[in-house]
Structure formats: structure tokens, C-alpha cells
Amino acid sequence: MISERSIWILEDDSGCRFVYEQILGIRHKVRFFQTLVEFEFALSEGQKSLPELVLADVVLEDGSFLHFLNHSQKKELLSIPFIVVSSIDDIDALRFCFNEGAVDYLVKPFQKSELIVKVERILEKKTKRGWEFAARLF
Numbered sequence: 001m002i003s004e005r006s007i008w009i010l011e012d013d014s015g016c017r018f019v020y021e022q023i024l025g026i027r028h029k030v031r032f033f034q035t036l037v038e039f040e041f042a043l044s045e046g047q048k049s050l051p052e053l054v055l056a057d058v059v060l061e062d063g064s065f066l067h068f069l070n071h072s073q074k075k076e077l078l079s080i081p082f083i084v085v086s087s088i089d090d091i092d093a094l095r096f097c098f099n100e101g102a103v104d105y106l107v108k109p110f111q112k113s114e115l116i117v118k119v120e121r122i123l124e125k126k127t128k129r130g131w132e133f134a135a136r137l138f
Contacts, residue, residue: 003028005123008051010039011085012061016108020055023112024119035062043077050080053122058086058093066093069100081122085110 005028011017012034024030031051033039043050054077056065065084069077084097087108094105104118 002026005029005053006031006049006051007053007055007119008033008039008042010034010036010054010056010060010065012057016057023115027116028119034060036060036065036068037062040068040072052080053119054080054082055085055119056082058084058088066096066100069097083118083122085115 002025007024007028008031009017009020009024010033011020017032020030020032031042033042058065081103082101083104083106084102085106085108086093089107097105103122106115106118
């Protein structure tokens, strides 16, 4: 049964989108974005229907999610917990993502069970305590 929980996924690789659909799509409402432009537009339009969690690849067709985080004027993004998922296994990238507010960072290829548990943990904390409090626990 699919929950009402909404997860937005920034991923430009169709194979990865398929994996996310197989893992998360059977549990949650997922919405995919291939570009930062699409994602930014959805943030602007979605005041009433923002996701409860964002998963984002670092390298997308139209730029870097890290650059987007650093330069975005979208305050909506600050209220949404996000996990960075990338093949970039670099300590500076990890530090930057955590400094910008990421609640987790997964290196591709990730384990299915690891993704499920991390997503569940974040959504559970968001529900039980409110995200602002839960963010301090990470």
C-alpha cells in the first residue's frame, strides 16, 4: 500500500529513476525531476504540496545540486529534509552537503535496505517531532 508521504527525486539517469521507483514507489508517492530548472519551478509552484523528503543526485543535466544549494534563493528548500545520493565519494563534497543542511549522503551504488531505512527514519522523525527538532538529531 502506498502511503500519502511524498518524496521528490532529482535524478537524470533513467536507470536510477527505475531503481528508485522499484524501491520507494511502492511505499510512497514519488515525483521525479531530471533538471534543477524543473525542481526549482516545482518548489515555486508547490507551496501547498511540497514533499516531505528530497533525494538529490549531485550532477544533473543542467548543473550541480551543490551549486544550487549554495546559490538558491528558494527558502522552501530549507524546510524540507534532503538526502544527497551521488557516485561522488569525496570528503569535501560530503562536508559541503552536511554544512548546507543535508540529513544524509549516500554513495552510489547504495544498498536497497540502506535507502529504505534511512528514508523511513527521516520521515518517522519528521512526523513524531517536527522536522526542525529532528534535524538536530542527525
